[in-house]
Amino acid sequence: MKLTLLLILLMQVILNANTFEKNMAACDKNDSSACLQVGYLYRVGKTPDKKVDIRKSIQYLVKSCDMNNGVACRSLGYKYYYGRHVEKDTNKAKEYLDKACRANDLVSCAMYKEITE
Numbered sequence: 001m002k003l004t005l006l007l008i009l010l011m012q013v014i015l016n017a018n019t020f021e022k023n024m025a026a027c028d029k030n031d032s033s034a035c036l037q038v039g040y041l042y043r044v045g046k047t048p049d050k051k052v053d054i055r056k057s058i059q060y061l062v063k064s065c066d067m068n069n070g071v072a073c074r075s076l077g078y079k080y081y082y083g084r085h086v087e088k089d090t091n092k093a094k095e096y097l098d099k100a101c102r103a104n105d106l107v108s109c110a111m112y113k114e115i116t117e
Contacts, residue, residue: 020047027060032067035060039072054085065096070105073097077108081115090115 020041026034039060045052058079064072077096080089094116100108 027063030067032064032069032072035064035067036069036072036075039064039075058085065099068099068103070100070103070108073100073103074105074108074111077111081111 020038023034023037023041027038039057041047042053042057042060047053058076061072061076061079065076073096077093077100078084079086079093080096081093082088094112097108097112097115101112
C-alpha cells in the first residue's frame with residue numbers, strides 16, 4: 001500500500017514537471033495558450049521547484065496577452081481592476097479588458113462595458 005502511494009506521488013511529480021516543461025517549450029515558440037498555462041502554473045506553484053511566483057505568473061500572462069490571448073488579457077484586467085497581486089489601476093484594467101474584448105472574449109466585453117459606464 002505504501003509503495004503504491006509512493007508510486008502515485010512520484011508519477012504526479014513527473015507529470016507536473018512534464019506539463020510545465022512542455023508548456024514552457026511551446027511558450028518559447030510563441031504559443032499563447034501555453035504561455036497562459038505557464039502563468040497559471042507559476043501562480044499555483046506547479047513548477048519544478050514547487051514555488052509560487054506571482055511575478056513570473058504575471059510576466060507570462062502579459063506575454064500571452066501580447067499575443068492576443070483574450071483569457072490572459074481578461075485575467076490581467078481583473079488583477080488590475082481588483083488590485084490582486086498588482087497595484088490597483090483602473091486604466092490598465094480597462095486597457096486589458098478592452099484588448100480581451102477585441103480578442104473575442106465576451107466575458108471581458110461585459111466587464112469592460114460595466115466599468116466604463
